[in-house]
Amino acid sequence: MLNHRTKFKVPTSLSSPELDFDGILLEITDAIDSIYLEKTEVLSFEKLYRHIYLIVINGAGSKLYGEIEKFMSSKLRELRNDFTIDETQDEMGFLKNLNQFWLNQCKYFKIINDLMSYFNKVYCKEERKFEVYDLCLNLFRIDIVIPLHESISNKIINQINKVRYNNELLYIANTDIWKSIFNMLETLQDVDDKDNYFITYFEPKFIQRTENFYSNFLNVDSLTLDDYLVKVEKIKSFENHLDNYFLNPDTTLKIISILDKCLVWNNIMDKVPAYVKDLIQVSNNDQLKKLYSLSLNEEYKGKIISTVSECILDALKESTDNNINDNTKRIKKTQMSLNWISSVLEIYNKYKALLSCMKTDKFSILNENLMKYLKDLENLTIESVIIYLDTFLKLSSNENLYNATNNHTNSDRSTDTIKKNIKDCTILLKFINEKDYFEIFYKKLLSKRLLQNRSNFELEKWLVGIIKTEMGSFVTIKIEGMLRDINKSKELLINFKKSEDLNNIAYIPEILTISSWPFVSELNTDLIILPKELLEIQQNFQTFYSSKNYNDRTLSWQFNLQTIELRCSINKNIYELIMPFYSSLILLLFNENEIYSTSEIKEKTNLPEAELIKQLLSLTIAPKCKILKKSPPGTNISLDDKFSINVSFKSSVTRIKVPTLVNGGISSSSINGLGNGSGLTDDQQLEQLQLEKSRTLQINASIVRIMKNSKTLTHNELYEKVEHDLLDRFSLTNIMFKKSIEILIEKEYLQRSPDDINFYFYVA
Amino acid sequence: EYALNDFYDNEIGSFLIQDLARDNKILGIEYVRPLTELYNHYAIDSGVLGTEGLVKLVDDLGYTVDHLVTLCLAKLVGCIHFTTPILLSNFIDSLKANKCRSLEDIKNLLNEFDNKLKTNGEYYTFIYDSCFNLLLEEGKKTIDSETAQEYWDLFFACQNYPIKVQSDQYQQWFKYLSNANIKEITKDQWAMLLRFFKKFPSLSELQRKYSEDSAWPYIFDEYYEYLEDNNKI
Numbered sequence: 002m003l004n005h006r007t008k009f010k011v012p013t014s015l016s017s018p019e020l021d022f023d024g025i026l027l028e029i030t031d032a033i034d035s036i037y038l039e040k041t042e043v044l045s046f047e048k049l050y051r052h053i054y055l056i057v058i059n060g061a062g063s064k065l066y067g068e069i070e071k072f073m074s075s076k077l078r079e080l081r082n083d084f085t086i087d088e089t090q091d092e093m094g095f096l097k098n099l100n101q102f103w104l105n106q107c108k109y110f111k112i113i114n115d116l117m118s119y120f121n122k123v124y125c126k127e128e129r130k131f132e133v134y135d136l137c138l139n140l141f142r143i144d145i146v147i148p149l150h151e152s153i154s155n156k157i158i159n160q161i162n163k164v165r166y167n168n169e170l171l172y173i174a175n176t177d178i179w180k181s182i183f184n185m186l187e188t189l190q191d192v193d194d195k196d197n198y199f200i201t202y203f204e205p206k207f208i209q210r211t212e213n214f215y216s217n218f219l220n221v222d223s224l225t226l227d228d229y230l231v232k233v234e235k236i237k238s239f240e241n242h243l244d245n246y247f248l249n250p251d252t253t254l255k256i257i258s259i260l261d262k263c264l265v266w267n268n269i270m271d272k273v274p275a276y277v278k279d280l281i282q283v284s285n286n287d288q289l290k291k292l293y294s295l296s297l298n299e300e301y302k303g304k305i306i307s308t309v310s311e312c313i314l315d316a317l318k319e320s321t322d323n324n325i326n327d328n329t330k331r332i333k334k335t336q337m338s339l340n341w342i343s344s345v346l347e348i349y350n351k352y353k354a355l356l357s358c359m360k361t362d363k364f365s366i367l368n369e370n371l372m373k374y375l376k377d378l379e380n381l382t383i384e385s386v387i388i389y390l391d392t393f394l395k396l397s398s399n400e401n402l403y404n405a406t407n408n409h410t411n412s413d414r415s416t417d418t419i420k421k422n423i424k425d426c427t428i429l430l431k432f433i434n435e436k437d438y439f440e441i442f443y444k445k446l447l448s449k450r451l452l453q454n455r456s457n458f459e460l461e462k463w464l465v466g467i468i469k470t471e472m473g474s475f476v477t478i479k480i481e482g483m484l485r486d487i488n489k490s491k492e493l494l495i496n497f498k499k500s501e502d503l504n505n506i507a508y509i510p511e512i513l514t515i516s517s518w519p520f521v522s523e524l525n526t527d528l529i530i531l532p533k534e535l536l537e538i539q540q541n542f543q544t545f546y547s548s549k550n551y552n553d554r555t556l557s558w559q560f561n562l563q564t565i566e567l568r569c570s571i572n573k574n575i576y577e578l579i580m581p582f583y584s585s586l587i588l589l590l591f592n593e594n595e596i597y598s599t600s601e602i603k604e605k606t607n608l609p610e611a612e613l614i615k616q617l618l619s620l621t622i623a624p625k626c627k628i629l630k631k632s633p634p635g636t637n638i639s640l641d642d643k644f645s646i647n648v649s650f651k652s653s654v655t656r657i658k659v660p661t662l663v664n665g666g667i668s669s670s671s672i673n674g675l676g677n678g679s680g681l682t683d684d685q686q687l688e689q690l691q692l693e694k695s696r697t698l699q700i701n702a703s704i705v706r707i708m709k710n711s712k713t714l715t716h717n718e719l720y721e722k723v724e725h726d727l728l729d730r731f732s733l734t735n736i737m738f739k740k741s742i743e744i745l746i747e748k749e750y751l752q753r754s755p756d757d758i759n760f761y762f763y764v765a
Numbered sequence: 766e767y768a769l770n771d772f773y774d775n776e777i778g779s780f781l782i783q784d785l786a787r788d789n790k791i792l793g794i795e796y797v798r799p800l801t802e803l804y805n806h807y808a809i810d811s812g813v814l815g816t817e818g819l820v821k822l823v824d825d826l827g828y829t830v831d832h833l834v835t836l837c838l839a840k841l842v843g844c845i846h847f848t849t850p851i852l853l854s855n856f857i858d859s860l861k862a863n864k865c866r867s868l869e870d871i872k873n874l875l876n877e878f879d880n881k882l883k884t885n886g887e888y889y890t891f892i893y894d895s896c897f898n899l900l901l902e903e904g905k906k907t908i909d910s911e912t913a914q915e916y917w918d919l920f921f922a923c924q925n926y927p928i929k930v931q932s933d934q935y936q937q938w939f940k941y942l943s944n945a946n947i948k949e950i951t952k953d954q955w956a957m958l959l960r961f962f963k964k965f966p967s968l969s970e971l972q973r974k975y976s977e978d979s980a981w982p983y984i985f986d987e988y989y990e991y992l993e994d995n996n997k998i
Contacts, residue, residue, distance in 0.1 A: 716979060716980035717978065720978075735977055735978065736986070739986070743953055746952075747906065747951060753953070
């Protein structure tokens with residue numbers, strides 16, 4: 002420290018005995034004047050350095066600092082007054098002058114700074130004051146820029162707005178001047194300000210005026226949407242381009258977002274819903290994408306999305322009105338289901354394309370809306386989806402495919418198209434909650450397709466695979482069992498044919514596992530008397546089947562599921578009659594005798610009376626199929642009535658399906674006793690009751706299982722657990738749950754807590 | 766079990782009394798004889814104290830049968846259902862434990878019960894809960910709605926008891942029952958109604974606080990819906 006000081010210390014004897022401060026100051030100010038006159042060559046820097054050195058070591062630094070500040074300030078003010086006179090000249094001239102003035106000052110400040118470098122280093126640094134250069138800049142700010150603030154900013158912004166207005170980069174050269182002036186503003190800084198002059202004082206004004214400028218720039222009402230989108234895009238890219246010339250990136254971003262506000266969301270927010278609806282109407286996905294990507298504003302994007310969402314729901318509701326609620330057209334349920342599901346799928350695909358085109362992160366609104374919509378139509382959805390699938394699967398049957406390829410007309414019927422239609426429909430599966438009902442209804446139609454060989458077996462297997470993935474294996478376990486049975490039966494048939502002589506009768510056995518199929522088992526079928534030929538086949542098959550050693554499987558014959566095809570000659574015409582098994586038993590009797598009474602038929606077939614009467618009625622009164630004649634005629638059958646072949650029977654087709662009476666009426670599709678699968682029947686009520694019963698049992702079991710583990714739970718805890726437990730089967734409702742709870746309290750599996758009704762105890 | 770009871774009551778009544786009498790040399794024989802006499806006096810339903818006898822007894826005690834103290838008395842003397850007879854042993858034991866040996870004593874006891882019903886919420890709830898079983902006919906799990914309503918009237922109509930329910934609430938409940946054609950009341954429903962009225966003494970309270978997500982039996986959800994449909998709330 003001591004050494005350090007001595008190094009700078011000049012012996013007093015060497016210094017001037019008296020410091021002539023005023024003289025030195027005068028020399029310095031003269032020198033500054035010379036610098037301003039750009040006559041630096043006359044200056045003796047060596048002498049000036051020495052003077053300044055003397056002032057500093059004599060402790061007069063602070064006095065000098067003050068004097069310099071005063072001098073420079075008055076100099077700048079003086080120059081400003083000269084400069085201000087020119088303020089009246091045109092804006093660009095003013096800006097050019099200002100810029101030139103600024104550049105000059107910087108040059109002078111630099112020289113002055115150099116001149117005083119010892120002062121800077123020893124005095125300013127020690128005293129923590131501005132160096133002379135910075136001192137000058139600060140004075141420039143105070144004495145030039147602040148007084149001229151309005152003038153500078155107005156003029157430069159006017160210039161920029163003029164370019165914006167003309168929308169062309171004619172004055173591109175000027176951007177250099179702007180850039181330089183912005184640079185000046187960014188250089189200037191007050192001690193107390195965190196940010197520079199540009200950011201603190203200029204930028205807010207610039208942004209404000211930019212906003213004012215663009216706010217009324219586009220009159221949306223007079224533009225079509227297309228024109229508007231083009232214009233906005235053009236303006237944005239122009240502004241961006243322009244800003245690149247003279248503006249720093251931060252401010253550019255702010256300007257662009259102001260543009261967003263003025264041109265887009267502030268401007269067209271009210272019109273967005275109408276625009277979106279129009280674009281959706283004409284499926285203009287590209288324009289919609291442009292509209293959506295026009296702004297990053299959350300509210301704006303949200304508004305577009307909520308409008309799209311609204312449109313989805315509206316479209317779906319319209320579909321309900323057109324297809325389900327429309328009572329003016331009397332169409333069959335099958336057709337209604339096809340129309341409705343097709344229309345829902347069409348809507349789905351349309352919006353799927355639209356949303357992926359928009360590249361939005363809100364893609365989920367499609368599924369959300371669809372789910373909300375289908376939830377209220379749960380059972381109808383299930384039935385319609387299954388009927389839709391059923392229709393297409395039936396198109397895939399070999400017979401239908403064969404017809405299609407021969408006609409070459411209907412391209413809808415190629416396997417690929419069918420597959421695509423089915424695949425499309427499977428997206429709806431995941432919206433189905435009541436999976437147990439789906440299973441019941443699906444099995445009903447599937448059993449019909451399988452037993453009547455109405456569809457392509459490979460396609461059935463493929464679809465069941467998809468159902469399994471979408472809905473879980475709980476739903477498909479029995480359905481898969483049904484497919485397995487059919488497959489197994491085919492194998493059996495091949496082996497059976499190899500080993501047996503079939504008497505010219507084409508016999509197709511189908512072994513159905515009782516627990517998988519939706520039938521009520523028919524009892525006491527062994528009492529029925531079969532014709533010799535059939536009995537033989539039955540016995541042969543029985544022997545063959547038991548030789549296979551399927552452990553623990555017993556074969557029981559379900560005649561009501563069987564169909565028989567008979568070839569017969571009536572009045573010299575050959576007909577092929579396709580009929581239920583029991584009908585055929587009656588008809589075959591007439592091979593031996595011409596006339597039978599009711600009681601004789603009963604005796605010879607041993608059919609239960611109700612079945613007998615049903616079949617006799619079917620054979621005598623069904624339209625176009627009156628194969629038997631009854632005497633006396635009428636729709637009542639008594640034991641003494643006589644039956645004979647109706648010899649006057651005539652039909653234009655050779656293959657005839659003979660229907661069976663169902664519930665007093667004729668149902669053409671009721672062969673095999675499956676009922677009218679696609680229409681609402683009386684069975685449905687029964688079905689619903691059974692469904693409810695099975696659900697109650699499942700809920701009860703689930704509650705007991707859970708309570709056994711937990712011992713005590715609150716109402717809501719238990720509800721959630723049971724709901725979760727049954728999630729892959731059906732959706733639990735409050736009513737079902739409470740009813741089960743009450744049953745279990747009644748049966749004393751559960752008890753309410755005496756203190757708090759919301760608590761349940763498990764009673765072991 | 767009942768056959769065995771009959772056997773005791775009819776065949777070996779005297780033996781029983783002797784047996785008891787021996788015990789009561791220690792415990793106080795003075796109760797057994799008068800209470801047995803009392804029992805026999807009212808055993809007018811083919812030799813046992815049954816419904817008829819109980820009605821007569823209550824009548825003689827200066828109360829009507831439709832007073833809630835009847836339930837208190839029945840509960841005290843070990844009556845399970847009104848339709849099943851009261852055993853002599855239960856009759857003697859319970860009354861003896863309460864130091865009763867004359868009609869006058871029992872009358873005083875009933876006055877005490879009456880007072881307790883009005884002031885002691887727990888006791889009132891106990892009697893209310895017991896009432897369901899008393900009304901139950903043997904082998905059944907529910908009581909018919911008419912009977913239930915008669916007794917609900919006793920419990921709620923007079924407003925003298927600890928759990929008070931405003932008459933609009935209580936009248937609507939009855940209207941709902943007849944409207945929804947409800948014929949049977951389960952034990953759970955019976956028990957929960959008291960809690961329900963306790964929590965929602967008035968329709969406005971019900972409207973403010975009821976939630977179908979809580980554990981109230983389903984019948985109350987329907988009642989609530991009925992009130993909504995009929996603009997009562």
